[in-house]
Amino acid sequence: MAKKTARKPNAAFMKPVTPDAKLAAVVGSTPLPRTELTKKLWVYIKKNKLQDAKVRTQINADDKLKAVFNGKAKVSMFEMTKLVSGHVS
Secondary structure, X not given: OOOOOOOOOOHHHHOEEOEOHHHHXXXXXXXXXXXXXXXXXXXXXXXXXXXXXXXXOEEEOOHHHHHHOOOOOEEEHHHHHHHHHOOEO
16 A cells, blocks of 8 residues: 655645735735635634624625725625735735
8 A cells, every 4th residue: 555645735825925905904914825814814704703694605794804805795705715815915
């Protein structure tokens, strides 16, 4: 049986990204890897109870998140990831 090799994290995924001003209002302005950025985003969503109670995959945006979500009041988790990537460099 072949020995399993440890999965290497994707280098591009671990490369720090810099949030723009809109996203920095939610996660802070320090450059951080996408994985950490997503974690911080979820901490914010849970702390402010922005996850929809009935449809768990929906995020109800507050004013700070609306700026990140291009003015949308509700987005799905999957759409959120796409919208957030437009706010990092």
